[in-house]
Amino acid sequence: MAFDHPVKLTDAQDLASMITDTCARYADKPAFSALGYTLSFTELEAHSRAFAAYLQHHTDLQPGDRIALCLPNLLQLPIAAFGALRAGLVLVNTNPLYTPREMAHQWSDSGAKALVLLGDLAPRAASILHETAIETVITTTALDFHQSTPAAGDFDHAISFMTVLTDGASLPLKPVSRQGSDLAALQYTGGTTGVAKGAMLSHANLLGNARQVLARLGDTCREGEEVFVVPLPLYHIYAFTVNLITFFARGSLNVLIPNPRDLPAFVEQIRPFRITGMAGLNTLFVGLCRLQSFRELDFSGLKLTISGGTALTSAAAEIWQQTTGCTVSEGYGLSETSPVVCLNPIGNEQLGTIGPALIDTEVKVVDEQGQPAEEGELCVRGPQVMQGYWQMPEETALVLDADxxxxxxxxxxxxxxxxxxxVDRKKDMILVSGFNVYPNEVEDVLTQFPGIVEAAVVGEADERSGERVVAYLVSEAELDLPALKAHCRENLTGYKQPRKFVRLDELPKSTVGKVLRRELRAQ
Incomplete structure (x- = not known):
C-alpha cells in the first residue's frame, strides 16, 4: 500500500539478538530515561547482560521458563525484560496495581518460576506466592539508580535488583539460541469466561509487528533521533510493543513516566526534553491540554502522536492539535495481535477511523455465519497474530481458525x-482508559459478596475514562455499599471496580435465561 515504506530494522530473528544489535548500533546515544536518570544503549546492554548472567548462574531457570515482571515504568523494567529475553526466558507482564487474587491467577496459570517486583508490593505478593511455582524473587525500589547502596530484599529469600546487576556484571553470559517461532511473552487478556488468558506471542510476532509499525511511520520515525514520551505502562501490550520494542529498535530515547496520573509531575518530567512523539489515549490528551504548565511547553519538535486502547474522540483530537500543533493518528489492536492491526498514516489521518491495515496484514468483515459482509465482525490475519491462548486450546479454537x-x-x-x-463491540467488554474490563470477572467478584443473588455489569459513557463500570444487582437485603466497595477494592484493580451500583428486583433476561446486558446499557 502507498502508505507503507518498509524500514530496515534488523536481520535478527529473535528479540535477544535485536537487543544486542540495537545496543551496539546506537552505543552512547540515550536509550531510556526515568526520574531524572538516563541509560545509554551501551549501559543498557551491560545491565541486561549482567541480569541475564545472574539468572543463568544463580537460579535454576532454563530457556522457555516464565518470569513475571510486576513493575511501573522504571529503568528496571527494560533491563529486566531485556535480560530475561537474553537468558531465553518468557515474559509475563503483570499490572502492579493488581490485587493478590489477580496476581495469583496470572502467576499460577503461567507457571512463572521467577518474579521481579517493586518492593512496595511485597506484602501483597507474599500472601499468594505459595499458590504459585515462583522460587526466585528480585525486588527493587523506585530510587535504586539514585542511591549508592542496594536496598535489601523484601522477602525472606528475595534478592535486591542492584545486587543482581552488581554480581552478574562479573559473570559470563552463555548465549541462548531462540527461534522466531519460540515463545517470547504471555500477554494476559480477559475473556468471555471471565478468566484471564495468556496470549502466546512469539519473537516473530513481536518483531514482525515492530517492522509493520515502522513501515507505516516511514520517515516520521528517524533513526536514532526521536524522543518519545512513555506515559502508558510498559506491562500493557500497547506500550510494550510500540515503545519497549519498536521505538527502542529504531534507536530512540524513551522517556518513562512512572505515574501518569500525577499530571503536574508528568509535565515536569518531560520539560527537559525536546519531545518528538508520544503514544497515549483520549483521557490523557485532554487532561494534559487542560494544564497551563503543559500548554507552556515547547512543542516545536512534536510530529507524532499515536492514539490507541480506546476510541479517539474528535474533541480530544481537536484540543491536542490546538495545543501542540500535532495531529493524532488513531490505531487499533489487541493483545492477540501483538497488538497493532491498523494505524492512520501520518499526515493522511481520517478522524473516526482506525486507518488502513498495516503492511502484510489482511482484514475482512464477516456476518454471524462467517460469510463476507459490508458490516460485520472484523477478522485479522498476519505475522502479528498470536500462536493461541496458553494451555487453552478450546478458547483458542473459538477465535483462531485453521487458516x-x-x-x-x-x-x-x-x-x-x-x-x-x-462500529461497535461484539463482546460485552468495557473499555476504561484503554484497559479491558470483562463483565464476567467483575460479576463473579460481586456475587461472592453476602446477600447478592445476581449481578450484571455494563459500561456507561464517561467523559474522563471513556467508559465506567456500572453494576446492576439483585440482592436479598439492602446493600451495605461501603462494605461492597471495600470487597471490590480487595479483589479488583481500580479500573475494574464499579463506579455505580443499581439495585433491581430482577435482571432482564432472554427466553433461555441469558442476562440481556444490552437492555441494561439502554437504561
Whole structure:
C-alpha cells in the first residue's frame, strides 16, 4: 500500500539478538530515561547482560521458563525484560496495581518460576506466592539508580535488583539460541469466561509487528533521533510493543513516566526534553491540554502522536492539535495481535477511523455465519497474530481458525479506500482508559459478596475514562455499599471496580435465561 515504506530494522530473528544489535548500533546515544536518570544503549546492554548472567548462574531457570515482571515504568523494567529475553526466558507482564487474587491467577496459570517486583508490593505478593511455582524473587525500589547502596530484599529469600546487576556484571553470559517461532511473552487478556488468558506471542510476532509499525511511520520515525514520551505502562501490550520494542529498535530515547496520573509531575518530567512523539489515549490528551504548565511547553519538535486502547474522540483530537500543533493518528489492536492491526498514516489521518491495515496484514468483515459482509465482525490475519491462548486450546479454537484468521469481537466496516471504521463491540467488554474490563470477572467478584443473588455489569459513557463500570444487582437485603466497595477494592484493580451500583428486583433476561446486558446499557 502507498502508505507503507518498509524500514530496515534488523536481520535478527529473535528479540535477544535485536537487543544486542540495537545496543551496539546506537552505543552512547540515550536509550531510556526515568526520574531524572538516563541509560545509554551501551549501559543498557551491560545491565541486561549482567541480569541475564545472574539468572543463568544463580537460579535454576532454563530457556522457555516464565518470569513475571510486576513493575511501573522504571529503568528496571527494560533491563529486566531485556535480560530475561537474553537468558531465553518468557515474559509475563503483570499490572502492579493488581490485587493478590489477580496476581495469583496470572502467576499460577503461567507457571512463572521467577518474579521481579517493586518492593512496595511485597506484602501483597507474599500472601499468594505459595499458590504459585515462583522460587526466585528480585525486588527493587523506585530510587535504586539514585542511591549508592542496594536496598535489601523484601522477602525472606528475595534478592535486591542492584545486587543482581552488581554480581552478574562479573559473570559470563552463555548465549541462548531462540527461534522466531519460540515463545517470547504471555500477554494476559480477559475473556468471555471471565478468566484471564495468556496470549502466546512469539519473537516473530513481536518483531514482525515492530517492522509493520515502522513501515507505516516511514520517515516520521528517524533513526536514532526521536524522543518519545512513555506515559502508558510498559506491562500493557500497547506500550510494550510500540515503545519497549519498536521505538527502542529504531534507536530512540524513551522517556518513562512512572505515574501518569500525577499530571503536574508528568509535565515536569518531560520539560527537559525536546519531545518528538508520544503514544497515549483520549483521557490523557485532554487532561494534559487542560494544564497551563503543559500548554507552556515547547512543542516545536512534536510530529507524532499515536492514539490507541480506546476510541479517539474528535474533541480530544481537536484540543491536542490546538495545543501542540500535532495531529493524532488513531490505531487499533489487541493483545492477540501483538497488538497493532491498523494505524492512520501520518499526515493522511481520517478522524473516526482506525486507518488502513498495516503492511502484510489482511482484514475482512464477516456476518454471524462467517460469510463476507459490508458490516460485520472484523477478522485479522498476519505475522502479528498470536500462536493461541496458553494451555487453552478450546478458547483458542473459538477465535483462531485453521487458516490463521483471528476473530476480534469488534464490529467494523471497511471503506473503499481501505480505511477501517469500528462500529461497535461484539463482546460485552468495557473499555476504561484503554484497559479491558470483562463483565464476567467483575460479576463473579460481586456475587461472592453476602446477600447478592445476581449481578450484571455494563459500561456507561464517561467523559474522563471513556467508559465506567456500572453494576446492576439483585440482592436479598439492602446493600451495605461501603462494605461492597471495600470487597471490590480487595479483589479488583481500580479500573475494574464499579463506579455505580443499581439495585433491581430482577435482571432482564432472554427466553433461555441469558442476562440481556444490552437492555441494561439502554437504561
Amino acid at each position: 490463521g484468521w483471528l476473530k476480534t469481537g469488534d464490529i467494523a466496516r471497511i471503506q473503499d479506500d481501505g480505511f477501517v471504521r469500528i
